[in-house]
Amino acid sequence: MDKRELLLDTALRLFVEFGFHATPTSKIAKQAGIANGTLFYFFSTKDELIKALYVDIKSRMTAYILETIKDETSLYGIIKGYYSAPLYWALEHKTEFQFVTQFSNSPYLNQIAADEIQKHIQPFLDIITRGVQEGVLKPIDVDIIFALIRGHTFSINQYLIEKPFPKAEQDKVIDETFYLLWGMINNR
Amino acid sequence: MDKRELLLDTALRLFVEFGFHATPTSKIAKQAGIANGTLFYFFSTKDELIKALYVDIKSRMTAYILETIKDETSLYGIIKGYYSAPLYWALEHKTEFQFVTQFSNSPYLNQIAADEIQKHIQPFLDIITRGVQEGVLKPIDVDIIFALIRGHTFSINQYLIEKPFPKAEQDKVIDETFYLLWGMINNR
DNA sequence: GTCTATACACCGATAGAC
DNA sequence: GTCTATCGGTGTATAGAC
Numbered sequence: 001m002d003k004r005e006l007l008l009d010t011a012l013r014l015f016v017e018f019g020f021h022a023t024p025t026s027k028i029a030k031q032a033g034i035a036n037g038t039l040f041y042f043f044s045t046k047d048e049l050i051k052a053l054y055v056d057i058k059s060r061m062t063a064y065i066l067e068t069i070k071d072e073t074s075l076y077g078i079i080k081g082y083y084s085a086p087l088y089w090a091l092e093h094k095t096e097f098q099f100v101t102q103f104s105n106s107p108y109l110n111q112i113a114a115d116e117i118q119k120h121i122q123p124f125l126d127i128i129t130r131g132v133q134e135g136v137l138k139p140i141d142v143d144i145i146f147a148l149i150r151g152h153t154f155s156i157n158q159y160l161i162e163k164p165f166p167k168a169e170q171d172k173v174i175d176e177t178f179y180l181l182w183g184m185i186n187n188r
Numbered sequence: 189m190d191k192r193e194l195l196l197d198t199a200l201r202l203f204v205e206f207g208f209h210a211t212p213t214s215k216i217a218k219q220a221g222i223a224n225g226t227l228f229y230f231f232s233t234k235d236e237l238i239k240a241l242y243v244d245i246k247s248r249m250t251a252y253i254l255e256t257i258k259d260e261t262s263l264y265g266i267i268k269g270y271y272s273a274p275l276y277w278a279l280e281h282k283t284e285f286q287f288v289t290q291f292s293n294s295p296y297l298n299q300i301a302a303d304e305i306q307k308h309i310q311p312f313l314d315i316i317t318r319g320v321q322e323g324v325l326k327p328i329d330v331d332i333i334f335a336l337i338r339g340h341t342f343s344i345n346q347y348l349i350e351k352p353f354p355k356a357e358q359d360k361v362i363d364e365t366f367y368l369l370w371g372m373i374n375n376r
Numbered sequence: 377g378t379c380t381a382t383a384c385a386c387c388g389a390t391a392g393a394c
Numbered sequence: 395g396t397c398t399a400t401c402g403g404t405g406t407a408t409a410g411a412c
Contacts, residue, residue, distance in 0.1 A: 003377085019295040021209035024405055035379045040407060042377095105293040107207045143351070144365065147343040155339025159332060177332065184372040191395085212387055223397045228389060230395095 004042045006032045008053050016098050020050060020108075051111060054103050057096045062120050064089045075131050076182070082124050083149055083181060084174050090157050091170060097157065121146070138187045145185055152181050192230045194220045196241050204286050208238060208296070239299060242291050245284045250308050252277045263319050264370070270312050271337055271369060272362050278345050279358060285345065309334070326375045333373055340369050 001009065010032040014023040025046050029036045043049035068088075069081035090097035103109060109117075128145050131137035137145060156177050160170055189197065198220040202211040213234050217224045231237035256276075257269035278285035291297060297305075316333050319325035325333060344365050348358055 017295060019209075020207070022295075025407085026405065036406095037380075037408080038378050044407090046406070102293050102295075105290050107205060107210075107290075140364075140368075144344075144347060144361070147347040148340065148365070148368070151339035151341075151343025152336065153339075154342065155335040156332075159335040163331070173332070176328075177336070180328075180336070180372050184368050213389085214387070224388095225390080225398075226396050232389090234388065 003032075003034055003038065007034060007039055007042060007049070008056060011049060011053060012057075012095055012099055015050070015053075016095050016102065019102075020106075025049070047108075047111070050103075050108060054100065054108070054112065055116065057093075057100055058120060061086065061089055061093075061096070061100070066123075075127065075134070075136050078127055079131065079149075080178055080182070082127070083153060083178050086153050087157055087160070087174050091160060094161065101154070135187055137185050140185075148185065149181065152177065191220075191222055191226065195222060195227055195230060195237070196244060199237060199241060200245075200283055200287055203238070203241075204283050204290065207290075208294075213237075235296075235299070238291075238296060242288065242296070242300065243304065245281075245288055246308060249274065249277055249281075249284070249288070254311075263315065263322070263324050266315055267319065267337075268366055268370070270315070271341060271366050274341050275345055275348070275362050279348060282349065289342070323375055325373050328373075336373065337369065340365065 007028060011023070011028045014028055014031065025039055026036055028049075029039045039049070043052060065082065065085040068085040069078050072078045072081050086097075125142060125146060128137065128142050132139060132142060132145070156173065160173060165173065195216060199211070199216045202216055202219065213227055214224055216237075217227045227237070231240060253270065253273040256273040257266050260266045260269050274285075313330060313334060316325065316330050316337075320327060320330060320333070344361065348361060353361065
């Protein structure tokens with residue numbers, strides 16, 4: 001891991017444990033075993049570091065999701081992938097997911113350009129739109145369907161964090177909650 | 189409004205706009221038209237102020253919810269109240285709701301005693317438990333049902349914030365999304 | 377690129393008068 | 395209770411050597 005990555009990784013853990021405020025750059029550098037000044041060689045300000053961390057994690061999560069669904073052909077399979085992949089990723093990357101949640105609900109989000117956010121969700125919105133057009137999904141506003149799926153993901157992730165089930169049980173929860181979700185948005 | 193309330197109210201707006209970090213106590217006091225030192229007469233530390241604000245808002249929101257559902261007798265009516273009341277409250281108290289969301293997803297939440305949080309959600313958990321026992325709700329883990337309802341509330345609130353509908357349309361969204369939610373957890 | 381040393385602004389919190 | 399004045403500590407960021 002190069003120094004830049006090491007700084008991001010250390011910052012991630014500290015931010016999630018103590019928050020942005022209570023995590024000085026000096027602490028990040030020290031715990032990463034890197035000189036204070038070097039941090040500012042890679043990131044011109046602390047805010048830049050925070051934003052870079054967000055963009056970085058988001059990209060990796062999106063890449064994982066796209067990799068997961070790449071062989072799915074049915075709308076059902078794709079939507080299931082868009083629901084379950086983030087959950088599986090979150091289980092393997094708890095801290096990262098917590099950071100994204102924390103960041104997304106803080107004023108920092110406003111510092112991220114709208115199109116940076118849009119580019120991650122647009123493909124999924126397109127899929128939902130297709131689902132509605134083809135009559136597979138209920139004729140509801142696409143943004144509502146998107147919001148509902150997202151809310152599901154968010155809350156089931158919280159649930160899985162609070163209850164440390166064995167792997168098999170986790171899979172079952174993800175499967176069964178998708179079944180519930182699908183029943184809600186599916187146009188029967 | 190007394191000075192304590194005025195400080196809380198001013199802090200609320202600043203925290204939501206700039207975050208905890210970028211909001212110094214001096215700015216809060218100044219914008220509230222109150223001397224810097226006086227802030228520390230009411231709140232011994234900045235963290236105390238932040239926590240007091242959270243407890244304060246949570247209490248008011250809970251009071252509103254309980255008031256809303258107090259005449260409901262059916263499980264359906266009570267659960268609908270528990271879903272829709274927070275949304276109506278959030279529409280009237282956008283900043284407050286945003287603050288609670290921000291706080292709940294930050295490490296500050298750990299500073300709040302578990303039973304302080306529990307006391308707000310326990311009555312609702314009891315209702316859900318009853319619903320499952322009576323066969324009105326699907327036989328799923330109560331905490332999952334709770335998580336799903338909460339996720340619904342959260343995401344539909346985001347949706348309503350992003351799309352500034354007229355009142356009638358908002359009511360319709362809340363009603364229809366509850367219908368979807370109910371269809372998902374109801375034991376048909 | 378990476379380090380050490382340091383500037384200096386700022387903030388949380390206190391002291392003490394009224 | 396409320397104010398003014400201020401201190402000590404801390405944190406971001408820079409300068410400059412290597």
